[in-house]
Amino acid sequence: MSPAYLLNSELSWLDRKKWDRAIHLLEIFSSEHHEELAHVKDLARTIKYSIDKIDSFIQQNTAVICPNCQKVCCINRHGFYDYEDLVYIYALGLKLPVYKEGMKDTEPCQFLSEYGCTIERAIRPFRCNWYFCSALLEHIEQGSAKPYRIFIKQLNEILDLRKEMLNEFVRILEASLYALSSPI
Ligand code: SF4
Ligand code: SF4
Numbered sequence: 001m002s003p004a005y006l007l008n009s010e011l012s013w014l015d016r017k018k019w020d021r022a023i024h025l026l027e028i029f030s031s032e033h034h035e036e037l038a039h040v041k042d043l044a045r046t047i048k049y050s051i052d053k054i055d056s057f058i059q060q061n062t063a064v065i066c067p068n069c070q071k072v073c074c075i076n077r078h079g080f081y082d083y084e085d086l087v088y089i090y091a092l093g094l095k096l097p098v099y100k101e102g103m104k105d106t107e108p109c110q111f112l113s114e115y116g117c118t119i120e121r122a123i124r125p126f127r128c129n130w131y132f133c134s135a136l137l138e139h140i141e142q143g144s145a146k147p148y149r150i151f152i153k154q155l156n157e158i159l160d161l162r163k164e165m166l167n168e169f170v171r172i173l174e175a176s177l178y179a180l181s182s183p184i
Contacts, residue, residue, distance in 0.1 A: 011083040013099055022083065023096070029173070030090050036172050037091065043165035044091035050158045051122035051129060057151050058121070061143070065136045066116070074112045077105035078128055085125050087169050088162070094123060126162065 013019050030037060066072075081089065081096065089096060097119070100110045111118045121129060132140065140148060 009083060011086075013080045022086070026086060026090055029176070033172055033176065037169070040087070040165055040169050040172070041091045041093075043161055043168065044088050047088065047158055047161045047165065048092060048122040050154060050161065054151060054154050054158075055121045057147060061136060061140050062116070065139050069135075072108065072112070073131060073133055074109040074117065074128075075105065076103050076107050076109050078125065078131075079109040079111050081125050082127075084162075084166055087166060088126070089123065091165065091169075092123070 011018060011022050080099065086096075097111070103110055109117075117124060117128070140151070
């Protein structure tokens with residue numbers, strides 16, 4: 001099967017056949033293009049480092065707002081990686097979590113504990129790190145102006161880095177597809 005299958009933005013763990021196939025291809029592609037993917041890996045490490053840097057700021061705010069939440073946003077549907085997360089996780093050389101079978105999308109997320117998310121912030125599904133409910137956002141905005149400005153700048157930098165990492169990955173993938181389809 002062609003690595004073009006990796007360009008699948010609809011990929012979901014719930015469709016196990018497609019998911020397993022994509023993981024298999026990603027493993028092969030990562031190992032066959034190990035050296036070309038060096039920049040993708042550097043970018044992934046920089047993203048992880050940048051998310052680690054904003055962790056305490058977010059934590060300070062969620063610690064105030066989330067314990068009183070009546071409608072916790074952490075439901076199962078959000079706890080799965082998507083295909084962009086997979087690129088990031090593989091670039092970091094990490095393993096995927098083992099997902100529980102038979103859980104409903106709307107049930108509390110399988111990674112949620114009484115102390116919050118059990119996955120280190122930098123390797124959570126990206127949507128989790130990017131979601132701020134209105135109560136949380138309001139609290140952040142009401143804090144000191146300078147830390148808030150720094151936080152927004154860091155978030156934007158992380159977004160740009162992620163975009164660059166994904167573009168670079170797709171560029172290498174497309175180049176390899178082109179090489180496969182070109183006559184010798
Ligand atoms: S981020 Fe917002 S919705 Fe999610 S748990 Fe915290 S307060 Fe609740
Ligand atoms: S932050 Fe953690 S617990 Fe919440 S939805 Fe994401 S993975 Fe699940």
